[in-house]
Amino acid sequence: MSAPSRLSLNQETIKQWSLPELAAGCAEAGVTGVGLWREPVQKYGVAATAELVRGTGLTVTSLCRGGFFTAIEPEARATALADNRRAIDEAAILGTDTLVLVSGGLPAGSRDLFAARERIADALGELAPYAADHGVRLAIEPLHPMYASDRCVVSTLAQALDLAERFPAEQVGVCVDTYHVWWDDTVAAQIARAGAGGRIAAFQLADWITPLPEGVLLGRGQLGDGSVDFRWFRERVDATGYTGPIEVEIFNPDLWARDGAEVLAEVADRYRTLVL
Incomplete structure (x- = not known):
């Protein structure tokens, strides 16, 4: 059975696969879209990755991640901006028009969420024209409030849209x-x-399961294992006119310990049952 047409597999969902294994596994399963992460892409080579995915007929639906804009020190801010320009360059080489941003948490010793968000806006002001010149759109991702202190002071979709x-x-x-x-x-x-504003740049799925693991970062669940009503979300996103890829992005060591092809088949099956 062919995979659903809009299904995109984020690389981290089957982290145990190398990039060649990811490309081959998706091609075998009929998955045509992949979301990539900068670290493994850099390790394999950005140009080599672009050649690999194009050679197997895959579309890169997003690149993750840029961001971490909230530092106060001028040198740290300049370093972050330079790294984000490199991320934009990488996205353009890979042929994706979407760079996902994790905006950054509170700097050490600070409790000022509002100032941190303004520094994000300042960074976007510098980077957005550069990204546009390279055919890339910046996608602000709000993260659950439990990440506000250390990863992302943008906690709601409303806050992301305000920026x-x-x-x-x-x-x-x-x-x-x-x-x-x-x-x-x-x-x-x-x-x-x-x-309504044409602002949906990416749509990603993962389930919320409890109890959360220590550190919370690797607590995302396989579709259907938790509390999220995926069809409800898909229907509301579709109702806006969004017709783009739907990317499954799960960080979960239990999935990483399994056979990758088995995980991908399960993702596709859960997607058919719970999303469509």
């Missing part, structure tokens, strides 16, 4: 990730707001 809407829609959009926003009782209205 994105300062810039042209073709330059800055948002990433709707079910893992991070499923709990928010305003999320339907914010999805509609994002769609």
Whole structure:
């Protein structure tokens, strides 16, 4: 059975696969889209990765991640901006129009969320035109509030849109990730707001399961193992006119310990049952 047409596999979901294994496994399963991460791409080689995915007929639906814009020190901010320009260059080489941003947490010793968000806006102001010149759109991803201190002071879709809407829609959009926003009782209205403004740059799926592991980063669940109503999200995102890829992005050591082809088959089956 062929994989659903809009299904994209984020590289981290089957982290045990090398890039050649990812390309071959997706081609074998009929999955035509992949979301990539910078670290393994850099290790394999950006140009080599681009050649690999194109040679197997795959489309890179997103590159993760840019961001971490909240440092106060001028030297640290300059370093972050330079790294994000490299990320934009890499996205362009890979042929994806979407660079996902994890915006950054509070700097050490700071408790000022509002100032941190303004530094994100300042960074976007410098980077958005550069990204547009390279055919890349920046996608602000709100992360669950438990990550606000150390990873992302943008915790809701509304906060992400408040930042994105300062810039042209073709330059800055948002990433709707079910893992991070499923709990928010305003999320339907914010999805509609994002769609009306042409701001949905990426749509990602992972389930919320408890108890959370120590460190919480690797606690995403396989579709159907937790609390998220994926069809509800898909219907609301689709209602905005979004017709792009739907990327499954799961960080879970239990999945990484299994056979990759088995995990991919399970992802596709869960997607058919729970998303379509």
